[in-house]
Amino acid sequence: xxxxxxxxxxxxxxxxxxxxxxxxxxxxxxxxxxxxxxxxxxxxxxxxxxxxxxxxxxxxxxxxxxxxxxxxxxxxxxxxxxxxxxxxxxxxxxxxxxxxxxxxxxxxxxxxxxxxxxxxxxxxxxxxxxxxxxxxxxxxxxxxxxxxxxxxxxxxxxxxxxxxxxxxxxxxxxxxxxxxxxxxxxxxxxxxxxxxxxxxxxxxxxxxxxxxxxxxxxxxxxxxxxxxxxxxxxxxxxxxxxxxxxxxxxxxxxxxxxxx
Amino acid sequence: xxxxxxxxxxxxxxxxxxxxxxxxxxxxxxxxxxxxxxxxxxxxxxxxxxxxxxxxxxxxxxxxxxxxxxxxxxxxxxxxxxxxxxxxxxxxxxxxxxxxxxxxxxxxxxxxxxxxxxxxxxxxxxxxxxxxxxxxxxxxxxxxxxxxxxxxxxxxxxxxxxxxxxxxxxxxxxxxxxxxxxxxxxxxxxxxxxxxxxxxxxxxxxxxxxxxxxxxxxxxxxxxxxxxxxxxxxxxxxxxxxxxxxxxxxxxxxxxxxxxxxxxxxxxxxxxxxx
Numbered sequence: 001x002x003x004x005x006x007x008x009x010x011x012x013x014x015x016x017x018x019x020x021x022x023x024x025x026x027x028x029x030x031x032x033x034x035x036x037x038x039x040x041x042x043x044x045x046x047x048x049x050x051x052x053x054x055x056x057x058x059x060x061x062x063x064x065x066x067x068x069x070x071x072x073x074x075x076x077x078x079x080x081x082x083x084x085x086x087x088x089x090x091x092x093x094x095x096x097x098x099x100x101x102x103x104x105x106x107x108x109x110x111x112x113x114x115x116x117x118x119x120x121x122x123x124x125x126x127x128x129x130x131x132x133x134x135x136x137x138x139x140x141x142x143x144x145x146x147x148x149x150x151x152x153x154x155x156x157x158x159x160x161x162x163x164x165x166x167x168x169x170x171x172x173x174x175x176x177x178x179x180x181x182x183x184x185x186x187x188x189x190x191x192x193x194x195x196x197x198x199x200x201x202x203x204x205x206x207x208x209x210x211x212x213x214x215x216x217x218x219x220x221x222x223x224x225x226x227x228x229x230x231x232x233x234x235x236x237x238x239x240x241x242x243x244x245x246x247x248x249x250x251x252x253x254x255x256x257x258x259x260x
Numbered sequence: 261x262x263x264x265x266x267x268x269x270x271x272x273x274x275x276x277x278x279x280x281x282x283x284x285x286x287x288x289x290x291x292x293x294x295x296x297x298x299x300x301x302x303x304x305x306x307x308x309x310x311x312x313x314x315x316x317x318x319x320x321x322x323x324x325x326x327x328x329x330x331x332x333x334x335x336x337x338x339x340x341x342x343x344x345x346x347x348x349x350x351x352x353x354x355x356x357x358x359x360x361x362x363x364x365x366x367x368x369x370x371x372x373x374x375x376x377x378x379x380x381x382x383x384x385x386x387x388x389x390x391x392x393x394x395x396x397x398x399x400x401x402x403x404x405x406x407x408x409x410x411x412x413x414x415x416x417x418x419x420x421x422x423x424x425x426x427x428x429x430x431x432x433x434x435x436x437x438x439x440x441x442x443x444x445x446x447x448x449x450x451x452x453x454x455x456x457x458x459x460x461x462x463x464x465x466x467x468x469x470x471x472x473x474x475x476x477x478x479x480x481x482x483x484x485x486x487x488x489x490x491x492x493x494x495x496x497x498x499x500x501x502x503x504x505x506x507x508x509x510x511x512x513x514x515x516x517x518x519x520x521x522x523x524x525x526x527x528x529x530x531x532x533x534x535x
Contacts, residue, residue: 070459190336
């Protein structure tokens with residue numbers, strides 16, 4: 001299994017698109033900082049109508065709205081479909097299937113490699129945002145967050161930020177099973193890409209909780225950590241994600257041989 | 261000869277299932293727009309511009325879906341008919357017969373224009389039908405960027421102008437994607453660059469009002485600068501044009517369309533491809 005994951009990593013980092021996406025994850029927070037803070041002078045953020053001033057401790061969690069929209073609707077579908085279905089489409093995946101591994105292990109290896117890569121990207125974003133916060137934002141000893149009564153000092157604040165980023169990570173991962181399923185169904189890269197976007201946008205139109213989770217992910221994360229969110233929505237969301245993971249694994253195992 | 265080439269391209273277009281799915285998707289797009297309209301009607305008054313009635317649903321639904329669904333459909337068409345055939349080498353089979361590469365490009369472009377026109381036409385018909393069945397009937401309706409309520413004839417004139425510019429903006433966007441499709445080596449590259457283009461457009465739209473802080477939104481200078489952006493025209497420009505505030509969007513679209521069409525023509529008819 002370890003060797004499968006290593007081979008996936010090797011192929012992934014060989015591609016130019018992965019490098020470009022890494023560059024975007026590094027450049028995007030800097031651009032956001034340049035526009036929102038330097039040019040337009042935003043020095044507060046709003047959660048549920050309450051304004052909080054920006055400082056070095058809370059800066060990493062406050063700049064995620066644009067990042068979220070860009071990644072959930074454009075970059076992640078592109079990144080995942082490039083990795084999952086372009087190999088199937090071009091026929092290169094035949095070479096990998098020829099080796100004596102279980103098919104489902106190959107898919108899980110791919111998933112783990114993609115998850116770890118994306119996790120490292122989010123970590124980059126967190127580190128760069130923290131760096132910007134410490135260099136350019138007002139330095140404070142403690143700060144307050146949405147619906148949390150006590151003031152949080154450095155370590156608690158970093159813990160809060162990491163919890164926030166993990167919620168974002170979990171929500172973003174829901175794209176992965178959708179792309180896997182679509183790349184098995186349609187084979188072509190751009191179809192799985194547009195199909196996933198169409199599904200996400202359709203979901204936004206149909207269900208308001210889904211709209212909140214996908215579009216206002218930062219707000220949902222604030223209210224989950226603050227304890228005001230109706231957790232049942234999130235649990236259903238995670239359950240459905242797991243369900244699609246299961247279905248795509250089953251379909252992959254059954255059909256991949258005849259597709260490539 | 262050219263006629264048979266055109267018919268051959270047209271048949272090839274309709275032979276691909278994905279293109280047919282795009283046409284069917286118009287129904288779903290309209291259904292989503294209808295759902296959104298019914299939702300926003302609950303809080304809006306009959307005289308509000310956001311209120312969708314049988315008279316203006318074909319405009320509000322197009323305005324809502326132009327940037328998202330229609331652009332996605334245009335990207336799909338371009339990828340299938342230019343990138344896939346050109347880059348994967350399927351076109352080489354065509355050139356084993358004595359066909360001129362420039363004539364083929366013209367035939368392809370004409371087929372693309374025709375099909376985008378069909379998409380717009382079908383959207384118009386379907387949205388009118390949906391509006392007649394599901395939305396409240398109205399004799400007068402407010403229009404984008406115009407004061408007061410307007411009768412059926414005014415709405416028809418407005419719609420024709422709106423649809424013409426919407427069509428032109430889709431053609432222009434198509435010509436840009438066409439150029440990217442011919443130049444890029446991989447589909448992911450085409451998708452990434454076209455979405456990057458959309459994203460840059462949005463950044464540009466956000467940036468223009470900041471540079472011209474002291475001007476009104478509909479000031480000619482602001483509109484002239486905004487007219488470079490295809491996305492701005494799809495979001496607001498078409499309505500500005502239809503409301504007869506300015507014609508600059510029409511000219512800018514024609515110029516951008518011609519520039520990118522000639523660039524794609526030069527890229528497509530490159531002799532190296534035949535060697």
